[in-house]
Amino acid sequence: EPEVTQTPSHQVTQMGQEVILRCVPISNHLYFYWYRQILGQKVEFLVSFYNNEISEKSEIFDDQFSVERPDGSNFTLKIRSTKLEDSAMYFCASMGQGIWETQYFGPGTRLLVL
Amino acid sequence: LAKTTQPISMDSYEGQEVNITCSHNNIATNDYITWYQQFPSQGPRFIIQGYKTKVTNEVASLFIPADRKSSTLSLPRVSLSDTAVYYCLVGGDTGRRALTFGSGTRLQVQP
Numbered sequence: 001e002p003e004v005t006q007t008p009s010h011q012v013t014q015m016g017q018e019v020i021l022r023c024v025p026i027s028n029h030l031y032f033y034w035y036r037q038i039l040g041q042k043v044e045f046l047v048s049f050y051n052n053e054i055s056e057k058s059e060i061f062d063d064q065f066s067v068e069r070p071d072g073s074n075f076t077l078k079i080r081s082t083k084l085e086d087s088a089m090y091f092c093a094s095m096g097q098g099i100w101e102t103q104y105f106g107p108g109t110r111l112l113v114l
Numbered sequence: 115l116a117k118t119t120q121p122i123s124m125d126s127y128e129g130q131e132v133n134i135t136c137s138h139n140n141i142a143t144n145d146y147i148t149w150y151q152q153f154p155s156q157g158p159r160f161i162i163q164g165y166k167t168k169v170t171n172e173v174a175s176l177f178i179p180a181d182r183k184s185s186t187l188s189l190p191r192v193s194l195s196d197t198a199v200y201y202c203l204v205g206g207d208t209g210r211r212a213l214t215f216g217s218g219t220r221l222q223v224q225p
Binding site: 004033035043044045048089091100103106107110 | 146155156160211214216217
């Protein structure tokens with residue numbers, strides 16, 4: 001069964017450093033998403049991406065965040081200058097084009113900012 | 115997006131059927147209902163989706179009454195591995211838009 005994959009599974013970084021989280025969506029999917037979940041809290045939407053542009057973003061997704069689809073398979077989330085409060089699980093999701101499609105989530109990247 | 119209300123937690127024993135009910139009183143005509151499962155430190159996993167009446171797949175059943183103001187996720191004969199958080203989400207065309215997760219229902223299955 002096709003699945004969304006994410007790398008790395010864990011990332012430890014120093015405050016102020018840039019991190020790039022990588023995702024490989026399901027191959028025929030065209031809608032891509034990033035969510036995050038701070039430990040013990042709800043899953044929160046960050047951004048959605050379609051047709052090479054952001055289609056929706058939350059207020060969490062400020063100027064420190066950016067997304068990119070550098071090639072036909074990868075989808076990345078960059079945090080330019082990490083803060084302690086960016087520590088969380090980051091989930092990528094993708095979805096196909098059908099009417100009753102659902103979002104399929106990857107296993108997540110655990111980011112720890114020290 | 116329709117607001118959903120579901121129990122914070124439930125306990126069960128292996129082999130029992132578990133029913134988790136979600137209330138969504140202000141569901142709109144074009145909204146459908148989706149359930150996700152999440153294990154600790156893993157991404158949410160799609161379980162089942164429906165619009166009305168009953169939907170069944172290899173994992174669960176989803177019962178939706180005629181007024182669609184609630185829905186019930188039914189897990190037959192749960193095992194320890196079904197211990198997880200279960201989320202009910204409601205929305206129209208939200209497959210493309212952001213999913214809004216609530217706190218979910220934490221199901222604990224005991225031996």
